[in-house]
Each structure stands twice: as structure tokens, then as C-alpha cells.
Amino acid sequence: MSSLKKTYVLKLYVAGNTPNSVRALKTLKNILEEELQGVYALKVIDVLKNPQLAEEDKILATPTLAKVLPPPIRRIIGDLSDREKVLIGLDLLYEEIRAGESDL
Numbered sequence: 001m002s003s004l005k006k007t008y009v010l011k012l013y014v015a016g017n018t019p020n021s022v023r024a025l026k027t028l029k030n031i032l033e034e035e036l037q038g039v040y041a042l043k044v045i046d047v048l049k050n051p052q053l054a055e056e057d058k059i060l061a062t063p064t065l066a067k068v069l070p071p072p073i074r075r076i077i078g079d080l081s082d083r084e085k086v087l088i089g090l091d092l093l094y095e096e097i098r099a100g101e102s103d104l
Contacts, residue, residue: 006039006069006070007041007070008032008039008067008069008070009040009041009067009068009069010028010041010042010043010065010066010067010090011042011043011044011045011057011065011066011068012025012028012042012044012045012063013045013047013057013059013063013064013065013066014045014046014047014063015046015048015062015063016046016048020062020078020079021062021063023080023081024063024065024078024079024080025063027079027083028042028065028080028086031080031083031086031087035087035090035092036092047059047062063077063078063079063080064076064077065077065080065086065089067089067090067091070091074089074091075089
């Protein structure tokens with residue numbers, strides 16, 4: 001078992017203070033605190049205030065969560081209410097499954 005943890009670099013693109021944006025941020029923070037416990041950096045980007053950042057990263061819908069590091073880059077679109085989908089997108093669910101299999 002390796003005690004070395006990956007650091008996750010995440011960007012959450014939102015459009016203002018809409019209900020979906022607020023829900024996505026709240027849900028994501030809960031997941032990150034439970035699953036990553038401090039080994040992450042999260043940047044929230046409001047595409048209404050910084051449209052050039054959304055254009056550079058080719059963001060077409062909000063909210064969108066982009067996992068920048070560790071590779072591969074992944075994107076999850078929506079309010080992030082599907083916890084399993086978020087964990088799969090962050091490659092956390094697969095790691096848990098692999099860890100469970102190695103315990104057998």
C-alpha cells in the first residue's frame with residue numbers, strides 16, 4: 001500500500017450564481033472533503049466574468065468540472081448531483097474497486 005497520494009487540480013466552470021452552479025459547487029466541495037481530504041486544488045471560474053477562460057478551455061456548457069491533474073483530463077457536465085458519475089470522472093471509484101480487488 002502506498003501512502004503517497006495524488007494531488008488533484010480541478011476547475012469548476014459556472015455561469016453566475018444560478019441554482020445549478022450553486023448546487024454543483026456545494027456537491028463538489030462535499031465530495032472533495034470526503035474523498036480527497038485536502039489533496040486537491042479547486043479553481044471556480046465564472047464564465048460570465050471570464051468568458052475568455054471558458055473559450056480557451058472549450059467549455060460549451062455550465063456547470064462543467066474539469067480534472068486537469070492527474071492525467072488524463074476529464075470533464076463532467078451538469079450539477080454534479082450524481083456522486084458515482086463524479087467519482088468515476090475523478091478516477092476515484094475505479095481506484096477503490098482496484099484497491100478492493102487487491103485485498104482479496
